[in-house]
Amino acid sequence: MADHMSKEKGMSKEKVDEFLSTITELAKEAGLKMDTSKIKVVNTLKAHRLLHFAETKGKESELMDKLFEAYFADGLNVDDNAVLTDLAMSVGLNQDEVKSVLDSDKFKNDVRADEAAAQQVGINGVPFYVFNKKYAVSGAQPVKVFKSALDKAWDSFKPIEMVGGDDDQSKGANCEGGSCSVDPNANNQK
Known part of the structure; x- marks a missing residue:
């Protein structure tokens, strides 16, 4: 490398x-x-396509961890179908489905879309991390930099805040049977 x-x-x-x-x-x-002495510089398109497939099965994070370990620690060739199949199966993905993905161009457009989106926001190298679509860390940075980005992303995350409570029915809200309706005339003063 x-x-x-x-x-x-x-x-x-x-x-x-x-x-x-x-x-x-x-x-x-x-x-x-x-x-780093074991890292093999290879094309990672297949690995990225396989990650998109794994996402459809809820296994993307698990497979990503396995791919990182295989590439950065073990020096495995993550462009090799046998290596990728073994890694995918180790996280519970079906061998036949994995083979179908690797032997085709499935998910290639998804990877290309990721690349285009990255270029649009100025990402031109790896590693590059984006948190909450707002905070970015480029390159190999100390843990404190990642912690700072995560803290900022968490602080800026604004989930929907529910207001009101049990007294909503007295204001015209009626929730039962899994749905809610509001009486538009409930708050009209007469």
């Missing part, structure tokens, strides 16, 4: 080694295992 980064990014070997050492240390601080 170091040679690839040096060539692609135009960075000196020393700068690349320093960068990789930093992200390895940050991963360790976050409780993650990373071995």
Whole structure:
């Protein structure tokens, strides 16, 4: 990976080694295992398509964790159908369905749409994280930066706030049988 980064990014070997050492240390601080000497630089389109499939089965997060571990810690080729199938099956996905996805272009348009959306907001590299569609963290950052972004996203999250209570019926609201109706004349003063 170091040679690839040096060539692609135009960075000196020393700068690349320093960068990789930093992200390895940050991963360790976050409780993650990373071995950059094992990382294989491969096309990840299949892995991303498989993540979209996993999302339809409620398994996206589990598969993403497995993919990260396979890629960053174990140095597995996440462009290899056998590796991807094993990872998908380890989170409970059906082997035949996984094979069907990998042997086709299924979910390719979804991945391309993700890429287009990322480019529209100025994302041009990985890793890049967006929280609550409002706060972003680019690149390998210390844990405190992620914590700050998460705290800001949480603080800005405004769920719908219900007002009123049991006395709503006295104001014309009638909720029963799983639905509500409002009497428009209930609050008219006579």
